[in-house]
Amino acid sequence: METLYVELGERSYPIHIGPGLLRRLPLLLAECDIAPDHPLFIVTDEHVNQRYGSDVQQFLKDAGYKVGKSVVPPGDTSKSLHVLEHLVTDALHFGLDRNGVVLALGGGMIGDLAGFLSASYMRGVRFVQLPTTLLAHDSSVGGKVAVNHPLAKNVIGAFHQPVGVIYDTTTLATLPKRELTSGFAEVIKHGLIRDVTLLELLEEKRDQLVGLESPYIDRAILKGCRIKAEVVSRDEKEHGLRAVLNYGHTIGHAVEALADFGRLTHGESIAIGMVGEAMIGERLGTVKEDIVTPTKELLRAYGLPTTLPPYLAETDILARMYHDKKNRSGKLVMVLPTGWGQVDIFPNIPDDTVLDVLRQLKDE
Numbered sequence: 189m190e191t192l193y194v195e196l197g198e199r200s201y202p203i204h205i206g207p208g209l210l211r212r213l214p215l216l217l218a219e220c221d222i223a224p225d226h227p228l229f230i231v232t233d234e235h236v237n238q239r240y241g242s243d244v245q246q247f248l249k250d251a252g253y254k255v256g257k258s259v260v261p262p263g264d265t266s267k268s269l270h271v272l273e274h275l276v277t278d279a280l281h282f283g284l285d286r287n288g289v290v291l292a293l294g295g296g297m298i299g300d301l302a303g304f305l306s307a308s309y310m311r312g313v314r315f316v317q318l319p320t321t322l323l324a325h326d327s328s329v330g331g332k333v334a335v336n337h338p339l340a341k342n343v344i345g346a347f348h349q350p351v352g353v354i355y356d357t358t359t360l361a362t363l364p365k366r367e368l369t370s371g372f373a374e375v376i377k378h379g380l381i382r383d384v385t386l387l388e389l390l391e392e393k394r395d396q397l398v399g400l401e402s403p404y405i406d407r408a409i410l411k412g413c414r415i416k417a418e419v420v421s422r423d424e425k426e427h428g429l430r431a432v433l434n435y436g437h438t439i440g441h442a443v444e445a446l447a448d449f450g451r452l453t454h455g456e457s458i459a460i461g462m463v464g465e466a467m468i469g470e471r472l473g474t475v476k477e478d479i480v481t482p483t484k485e486l487l488r489a490y491g492l493p494t495t496l497p498p499y500l501a502e503t504d505i506l507a508r509m510y511h512d513k514k515n516r517s518g519k520l521v522m523v524l525p526t527g528w529g530q531v532d533i534f535p536n537i538p539d540d541t542v543l544d545v546l547r548q549l550k551d552e
């Protein structure tokens with residue numbers, strides 16, 4: 189097991205990564221000051237529950253904890269106020285009090301939903317992230333929690349840090365292939381924004397990583413979490429630096445929304461976004477070397493797309509990019525590469541450059 193810390197003063201917390209950690213949950217919870225006199229309320233979805241729900245519940249009961257559980261349907265539609273209300277009902281019936289702890293057992297959807305439950309239930313109770321998807325190496329760290337509104341994603345939310353992240357990497361073995369591929373896009377993103385050693389690992393150990401071989405997969409997750417943890421420690425509430433985590437997302441979010449959520453996964457959309465944003469960086473001269481070619485090669489090696497689907501119009505994508513929260517005074521702000529494994533934040537991105545690149549991104 190590897191451990192690193194998100195440094196946030198009194199609210200600092202550990203991230204434990206390794207195979208078989210769910211079995212060691214009672215011990216790891218005890219280290220986070222969660223003793224058996226604290227009621228535990230597991231939130232999970234049907235897929236994850238089928239595979240891991242009963243085991244986790246049993247390990248904890250055997251260790252003397254009082255454990256409740258609520259299972260929601262899989263998919264982002266469960267990240268809603270409606271489902272949140274059900275969870276509150278279940279938590280009240282179970283007897284979750286201020287001493288209680290919410291356990292988010294699942295991918296990013298569960299992390300966000302259970303995290304928001306814990307941020308709002310009785311004005312805030314503690315929660316622990318138990319990620320089970322590769323994408324969740326990103327979403328489980330940093331304390332952004334939210335549910336969706338029919339008009340916009342993640343608009344009802346909070347900053348609420350977990351008291352620990354316990355990442356059992358063996359759970360990834362049952363993840364559907366497309367979800368795994370999508371998760372690799374965020375791992376690649378972490379390399380591209382800050383860590384050449386992660387990029388090397390991704391390039392050199394592709395087969396081992398895709399095959400989820402230890403210790404490579406654990407190491408890649410560790411490096412990804414470390415970057416997220418460092419950025420969050422320096423800018424918890426996204427006043428500036430934290431925006432670098434959004435590399436590939438300005439174009440990616442627009443593509444994801446316009447393709448109709450689900451047709452392209454989040455990871456596939458940001459893969460296309462990272463190629464587009466690298467091309468914009470080259471056009472505007474923020475980066476002098478060719479990073480478009482190696483970016484594409486790396487993404488393709490992991491089965492991710494690098495071109496825009498022909499059914500999306502450039503002008504629609506650009507219009508949608510203006511919804512991005514990073515924008516200032518009606519001008520596009522984007523995260524662009526400054527080198528291989530380096531990015532920065534740039535204001536006033538001209539529309540014609542974006543349109544040109546989007547056109548080229550479709551043709552290739």
Ligand SMILES: NC(=O)c1ccc[n+]([C@@H]2O[C@H](COP(=O)([O-])OP(=O)(O)OC[C@H]3O[C@@H](n4cnc5c(N)ncnc54)[C@H](O)[C@@H]3O)[C@@H](O)[C@H]2O)c1
Pocket residue numbers: 233234235236239262263264267294295296297298300320321322323324326327328329330331332333342359360361362363364367
């Ligand atoms: N808070 C943040 O900082 C942040 C960052 C990125 C994304 N997110 C959010 O994360 C969500 C997406 O997360 P996700 O990609 O993990 O999706 P997800 O949680 O919906 O999981 C994807 C699918 O995999 C299934 N699954 C999960 N773990 C499994 C396992 N081990 N074995 C088999 N099946 C498993 C789930 O049931 C689901 O069907 C979105 O809601 C997004 O907004 C949040």
Ligand SMILES: [Zn+2]
Pocket residue numbers: 374437454458
């Ligand atoms: Zn993302």
